[in-house]
Amino acid sequence: MEIGASPLFRGISEESQQAMRTCFDMREVSFRADEVVYDFGAGRNMVGVLAEGAAVIERIDQQGSRTILERLESGGVFGEMLMFENVAGDSITVVAETACRVWFMAADQVTKRCEKACTHHTQVVENMFQLVAEKATSLYERVEVLSRRSIRDKLMCYFSLMAAKNRSGEFLLPFSLSALADYISTDRSAMMRELKKMRQEELVDVHGRKVLLQQGV
The missing domain is CATH 1.10.10.10 (Winged helix-like DNA-binding domain superfamily/Winged helix DNA-binding domain)
Known part of the structure; x- marks a missing residue:
């Protein structure tokens, strides 16, 4: 997947996408199917973008019951800033359904004020707010079903x-x-x-x- 195909990077030129890799200190990690991609309880506070493959965000409660919170496909975005507070203390992880490639960046690299006033940085922050709104809609739909x-x-x-x-x-x-x-x-x-x-x-x-x-x- 090209980096611009993710909703996190919509509206950003190809030239800016390359500069963004350095600006956000992005790194790519590969995972096998069924491998844990990200543990929300580890305190890493990262933003992940699924570059290739499919994964699910799953919750395991205190009784061991598994619930799928969201399915991620190529371009999907995950991270603490896109999740609601886990007040119950359940295990919440991103697990690869297939072999995956994921781009990781520190959340504070995305949200902090850019010293160079990069236009692409501002666009990413705007896109992040849009994603938060979309996640809220998705949560509402989930509540509708479970109710x-x-x-x-x-x-x-x-x-x-x-x-x-x-x-x-x-x-x-x-x-x-x-x-x-x-x-x-x-x-x-x-x-x-x-x-x-x-x-x-x-x-x-x-x-x-x-x-x-x-x-x-």
Whole structure:
């Protein structure tokens, strides 16, 4: 992925992108699938940009239950400044789904006042604020899903949100069905049984990651 393809660096010229590597002291690190990319509890306060591959931000609570907070694809951004406070003290990490390349930079390098008054530095700060707003919207959507009482209601809420984003009743899930169960915080077997019932009632058709909401739903 070219550095400018990330939303953190939108609106920045190719020439400025090269200068930015030095300005932000960016370094690239490679990870294998299933390897921990970043631990939010380690106190590193970094900003990471997924240059290649896919990863998930996952939470493991005190009882050992796993919840997917967000899925990251090429261009995705993560870091403490984009997360809400972990008051429960749960383990929150970024884990590679596939082999990944990640660009890291210290958060204070991004947010501090630039001595050279670089225009690209100002643009990155503006982009960061935009990302924070987008993360807040994503959190609101997650709360909407998890606030539903039944598995069916959670699924229908999530599918409706995805259909609205894609402007179509037919869309691809951003992750596997196992990951979907983690995302809506429910047992995978129970979720699959509910999906089977919903298919029989002609509410929704699911094949792998492909979902079709039936008309009128």
